[in-house]
Amino acid sequence: MGLALWLAAGLLIATASAAGAADPPPIAQIKKVTGQAAVLRSGERRPANVGDMLLVKDVIETGPDGAIGITFIDNTVFSAGPSSQIALDEFQFDSNDFRGAMLADMRQGTLAVVSGDIARSTPGAMKVKTPTAILGVRGTTFAVQVYGDH
């Protein structure tokens, strides 16, 4: 029993240092911003700043001259070009076994992705939804363009 407690304490230290107890855990950090970019959270739109943390359900948006780059805690990298809107619908990741799942809703614009630990450890667990199709990822670099309403 002493042993189990020790192991649990080790895991707790890891999670406690990553985020405050009450906040939902961050899933990604904004690493790069060009031009206009914003984060939509709980119906509120705020400017996107380098260093800001993102939460599940956040929506990232870029203006006609904007671009944004983010890195998830599983080391997946997203970068979006102008006039893009991408909702971070679902994200789960266990840093102990690298397994998890993610679903991004690509509503409009351009997105380049370098997949990370989730796609590598859990085939089929990383998905990008577009209005016309759902994209499944098996560990690779790819890009998606969704055209705006005509």
Added chain:
Amino acid sequence: MKRRAILALASMVLLAGCPRQALFVVLPNAEGSSVGAITVDDGKTVTTLAQPFATAESRAGNTAPTAETRQNISTIFRSAIAAQPILPHHFRLYFILGSDELTPESKVAYRAVFDDVKQRPVYEIEVIGFTDTLGDLRYNQALSLARATAIRDALVRDGLDRNAISIAGRGKRDLLVPTADQTPEPRNRRVEITVR
């Protein structure tokens, strides 16, 4: 047979007349890692793209492979690719037996971690400590965490932000080189560092 082919051809021509709704492209992998694949499921068919620059598009709700020139691909995604952050990097540092002191080689390698971090406008660092199988579980759990802590403290002493560094210890679980219990193995006495 012939009639079916004509119908298929006719529907392709009709779809080609509809505006493109979405484009999907496999890109060559950054930094030389192997290329995987993407699957695109439009609810009726699943298209698999597994080669660099393999492309599919959606028209009228249907998704199918298509051809797109590399030049067009790079034009379409230029801004998105230019916005890509520096990719995450992994490092591994080794320790002296039973201690949280780096081996002489890893003291040199430590500088590469620091230099990598300094290139990033913002950063997060994860340090996970491990041990070999010599000693009991409790001892190794404490040692692995001491190793991660020692590296965190060194990075902080060198001027990095303590709040951007998370640490954990995994003891003698997750061996890099599988060994029997109570086996000294230098390659298992390590920290794994992710910088992103």
